[in-house]
Amino acid sequence: MHQLVRCVRCNTVFMKTPFDQEPEYPLAPLSPRGVTESTERDDFKDFMRNHAGHPLEDLTVIEDSYVSDKDYIEPVKLSYFRATNGKENFVIKKFREKIDEPLSYELIAGDYSLKCMSVEVQAREIEKQIAKEFTERPISKNKIDSFIRLFDHILGTVVARNLERIAEESSNPLEIYYKMDELMLMHLLRNCRYIFKGQEYLDIEKFVHRHKDDGVLLLKATFKIEVIERAKTKNNVLVATPSIEREKVSGMM
Numbered sequence: 001m002h003q004l005v006r007c008v009r010c011n012t013v014f015m016k017t018p019f020d021q022e023p024e025y026p027l028a029p030l031s032p033r034g035v036t037e038s039t040e041r042d043d044f045k046d047f048m049r050n051h052a053g054h055p056l057e058d059l060t061v062i063e064d065s066y067v068s069d070k071d072y073i074e075p076v077k078l079s080y081f082r083a084t085n086g087k088e089n090f091v092i093k094k095f096r097e098k099i100d101e102p103l104s105y106e107l108i109a110g111d112y113s114l115k116c117m118s119v120e121v122q123a124r125e126i127e128k129q130i131a132k133e134f135t136e137r138p139i140s141k142n143k144i145d146s147f148i149r150l151f152d153h154i155l156g157t158v159v160a161r162n163l164e165r166i167a168e169e170s171s172n173p174l175e176i177y178y179k180m181d182e183l184m185l186m187h188l189l190r191n192c193r194y195i196f197k198g199q200e201y202l203d204i205e206k207f208v209h210r211h212k213d214d215g216v217l218l219l220k221a222t223f224k225i226e227v228i229e230r231a232k233t234k235n236n237v238l239v240a241t242p243s244i245e246r247e248k249v250s251g252m253m
């Protein structure tokens with residue numbers, strides 16, 4: 001069980017992990033030999049010594065609040081999660097600079113949000129996939145470009161947050177994939193008739209149906225983590241808060 005201890009006076013935090021340095025993800029290529037359980041125990045003793053006489057409190061990690069700036073499996077990355085003492089919420093920044101360093105935890109009074117930076121069609125992937133599949137009757141580069149421009153133009157006419165999210169497609173928490181809706185699909189196919197004729201149109205129509213739900217025709221949204229410290233919080237900064245169930249709490253990450 002992970003235990004998060006906060007010094008109320010210094011506003012610092014210590015993560016107690018009884019089986020220390022187990023990788024967060026079993027497949028992660030880390031496990032530096034130098035840092036052992038006993039080192040961590042000593043670190044906790046140091047923490048207790050440094051904060052002797054200070055009021056300490058346990059924080060509970062808020063479930064499903066974990067987000068990081070790189071793939072889940074990356075050992076060197078910056079992550080954030082929420083924790084609470086029951087009255088106030090905090091953001092815990094978790095990081096290490098190098099693979100052989102222990103994890104550091106920093107307490108921030110405030111919250112984070114995910115801000116959508118862009119929603120794009122996967123232009124390169126579409127191009128590659130068409131080239132790969134249309135070997136018998138290849139499609140000209142010009143027409144592929146026109147198709148991508150058309151798809152991109154149609155994407156520009158919709159509001160991404162109304163689209164259906166495809167959760168399992170991404171291993172990166174800041175890259176989220178969405179599926180085009182029926183209206184987009186209709187527009188795309190209708191306008192494809194101006195680019196492709198006869199058999200070529202029929203081939204493209206099949207291609208669209210093959211890849212719209214889980215393939216290269218998914219729309220890729222890129223997000224950025226924005227941490228807002230409590231003192232600096234302004235209402236108009238708190239946008240696009242991810243749907244995280246704040247009520248569900250647990251002591252375990």
Ligand SMILES: [Zn+2]
Pocket residue numbers: 007008009010011050051054
């Ligand atoms: Zn202290």
